[in-house]
Amino acid sequence: MLSSAPDPSDKALVPFVSVANMMRLVHHLGLDAVIRSLTGHIEEDFRRWERFDKTPRVASHSPVGVIELMPTSDGEAYGFKYVNGHPRNTRAGLQTVTAFGLLADVATGYPVLLTEMTLLTALRTAAMSALAARHLAPEGARTMAMIGNGAQAEFQSRAMQALVGIDTVRLWDIDGAATEKCARNLAGSGLAIVRCTSAQDAVEGADIITTCTADKQYATILSDNMVGAGVHINAIGGDCPGKTELAPAILGRASIFVEYPEQTRIEGEIQQLDPDHPVTELWQVFAGAAPGRRSASEITLFDSVGFAIEDFSALRFVQQAIRGTPFFEPLDLLADPDDPRDLYGMLARAGGAAAA
Amino acid sequence: MLSSAPDPSDKALVPFVSVANMMRLVHHLGLDAVIRSLTGHIEEDFRRWERFDKTPRVASHSPVGVIELMPTSDGEAYGFKYVNGHPRNTRAGLQTVTAFGLLADVATGYPVLLTEMTLLTALRTAAMSALAARHLAPEGARTMAMIGNGAQAEFQSRAMQALVGIDTVRLWDIDGAATEKCARNLAGSGLAIVRCTSAQDAVEGADIITTCTADKQYATILSDNMVGAGVHINAIGGDCPGKTELAPAILGRASIFVEYPEQTRIEGEIQQLDPDHPVTELWQVFAGAAPGRRSASEITLFDSVGFAIEDFSALRFVQQAIRGTPFFEPLDLLADPDDPRDLYGMLARAGGAAAA
Known part of the structure; x- marks a missing residue:
């Protein structure tokens, strides 16, 4: 100065x-x-x-x-x-x-x-995902599918490793260079890295599926048949009006957890649903006022959009x-x-x- | 760094x-x-x-x-x-x-x-006041009453000097120390400084009356009898709900000019008036779409609250x-x-x- x-x-x-x-x-x-x-x-x-x-x-x-x-x-x-x-x-x-x-x-x-x-936003977004997963992912979750290998992918992987105990990430991106970048950055992290050939391939055996793609349009990154019982979905990419990643049928089968319903119904995956579709607010789960995961077979979904708090x-x-x-x-x-x-x-x- | x-x-x-x-x-x-x-x-x-x-x-x-x-x-x-x-x-x-x-x-x-x-806000507020006065003050205005001698007072005085040609300021504040501070700061500016004994004294012979007091309450800094024909009032201090400086009767006699009516009706002097009381938007005056001052005897009022533009x-x-x-x-x-x-x-x- x-x-x-x-x-x-x-x-x-x-x-x-x-x-x-x-x-x-x-x-x-x-x-x-x-x-x-x-x-x-x-x-x-x-x-x-x-x-x-x-x-x-x-x-x-x-x-x-x-x-x-x-x-x-x-x-x-x-x-x-x-x-x-x-x-x-x-x-x-x-x-x-x-x-x-x-x-x-x-x-x-x-x-x-x-x-x-x-x-700091990349770090807090990953921390929020890991925190939600700690309450929602199946017991003993070890493998995460990471679909979309852009700027957020490594942070998500490392946060899930640190907080949930993930030891394997299965990477997939339509751009192979993004996957290579992600794999290179995660080498030495202690995570086993699997490069996958499709989204379908990536979700194979995954306990947690994280979607974080950048298309600003209604897209179907995950189709209904790709999501089996007991999985936790961590949906990061759908975060503004007109931008979603999940097939509506998945939403119908999942227990949906959100940050702030007023905002998520406009920006999140649930913009595809009726405005009165039931969702659980995560603050109630953290405070012990609402249950997180209730059974080993339940499909849980964190419809993440990012909130000011x-x-x-x-x-x-x-x-x-x-x-x-x-x-x-x-x-x-x-x-x-x-x-x-x-x-x-x-x-x-x-x-x-x-x-x- | x-x-x-x-x-x-x-x-x-x-x-x-x-x-x-x-x-x-x-x-x-x-x-x-x-x-x-x-x-x-x-x-x-x-x-x-x-x-x-x-x-x-x-x-x-x-x-x-x-x-x-x-x-x-x-x-x-x-x-x-x-x-x-x-x-x-x-x-x-x-x-x-x-x-x-x-x-x-x-x-x-x-x-x-x-x-x-x-x-920068002190400077732009003073510039805005001077700009409004250039369109609204009476021809040949030379004397300004400056009521409220706080942080904004010198900036207002200097801007009116630079842009409108004011050569005399008549200072008044309930706190004599504020007036002394203001007079001291304006010494050497080329402005003639008159320390006044009351608001009534300050407005004597003034072509422009600037009010800039800090009380956060309905106050009457200017009463009706203090405002004569042909004066321009530059009301700075009333800028939030519940905070006004002028007697309502003055508003009834004045042609009122505002920045953005939607905001001024909540925050400005005109919160004291009916919501449909006519006002002129200054942008229309600057653009030549509405008249500024129309006669030598008209009382004009800039009800300043400060706007994002x-x-x-x-x-x-x-x-x-x-x-x-x-x-x-x-x-x-x-x-x-x-x-x-x-x-x-x-x-x-x-x-x-x-x-x-």
Whole structure:
């Protein structure tokens, strides 16, 4: 940073976690520990679900994508995430999804953390999937089919390994290069990697089926005959209106678990169902108010779309995790005059100092 | 910034304007030039009013204040402002209002500017007032009553001087220390300063009356008898439900001009009136589709509450103004792997680089 006169006070400085520092933080703590800590924060926040202000996300749509603001608050802290979704960005060498987030103190309105959230969203999405699977996957689940081997695939695999005990992933993607990338990245993780020849091949013997494909259209990644009794489906890819991955018949056979029904009925797989089709809210499962998996033969489905409280939990995780570490920079984001009414004087004196 | 390996690419770096750099930018350009340029951007954007996505602000209320996100887009750029309002913050030596903002590219969803907006909001609010006054104040206006001498007072005075040609300000505040602060800051500005003994005293001979007080309650800063024919009232302070400054009778005698009626009827002075009381939208005045001041005796009122498009204009101003200057830092806010699908690989390689 350029030196400045006068220096901003502590109140004016907001800790900022860059992408480089987020990567350092993850390596410092270890990916397994990050996933477990994220999971702990998410479970804790979901258990006090009713304390949260559940504002719908604010979306600005354009023909090529969407920009969203996802705010929430528990009455003490306020968090929001900025996130875009631009499916065609990869053609220009850009991420389809980038994100950053902010945590603020409700009592003063002052921001207390600004952080990259592209990596953090990938981590919290995987942590949320693993947390749901811990409550819903069949006892002793060891094999996961990973259908769609894009940016989220390794995170999902590693989170399921860390939290559920998966030891084998069966990879499939219509793009073989994506599967190779995924297999290469997971080499050395301790997971056995099986490259499959089709989605049908991938689900063979799988206890958990994770779907995470990117098509922005009604697609059938899983057809009805591919899903046997006792399987847990972790459906990540269907996450906006018009984008689904599962054949409707699967939904009819499964016990469906969601984050926030109001949002999932618009964005998730269940947009294909009647608006009164029964679903279970995961916060009730985590809180012990509703059952998770009830039998070995039940088909369970986590219809994941991503919810603001998960981002809030992730922001709280980062706020705590960076304490005492060098993995953040103080950012001069807030004007902080000695006299709060003297903003103009602060500006004028800075000019004098600059001229001096 | 800490050095990192691998270095983020240009696509991942977002220009950030800190408070210190915003102050440098203002001194580099000069306050008058900043006000004029802001005014130009606001007028240009208001003239193409119908191209904007006018989402209502998203407010998160608590017993002590509010945190708001104010997004808007013209289809090419997307901007939002984070702003809090905590009236009791001054007791703890904090600003009642702090803000920052972001501009993004609608085509990719990538942020292109992050900037402090506490100072910038003070500047754009003053620019908006001066722009409205240029269309509404009486011909040859030279004297302004400035009632409420808090953080916004000097900015209002300087903007009216720069854009409307005011040469005298008559100051009044219930707190004499605020008036002294304001008078001290305006010494050397070229404005003649008159310290007044009451609001009634302040409006004596004024062509423009600016009210900018901070009470969060229905208050009567201006009573009916204080407002004579031909005056322009610039009402800044009434900007949320339950907070007004003017006696209702004044509203009945004035031609009322507003930014966005849907918002002003909730937050502005006109919350005191019937919901169908006629008002004129300023964008129509700027575009030549509606008249501004129509006679020398007319009382005009700008019922200012602040609108997202003004922040958008201010963000565009900063984006252009910092080009070729050293008044910003590149912020590593966005993950940018070589292969957009290889977020995990980017993370893994950063670990290898850190270990090496």
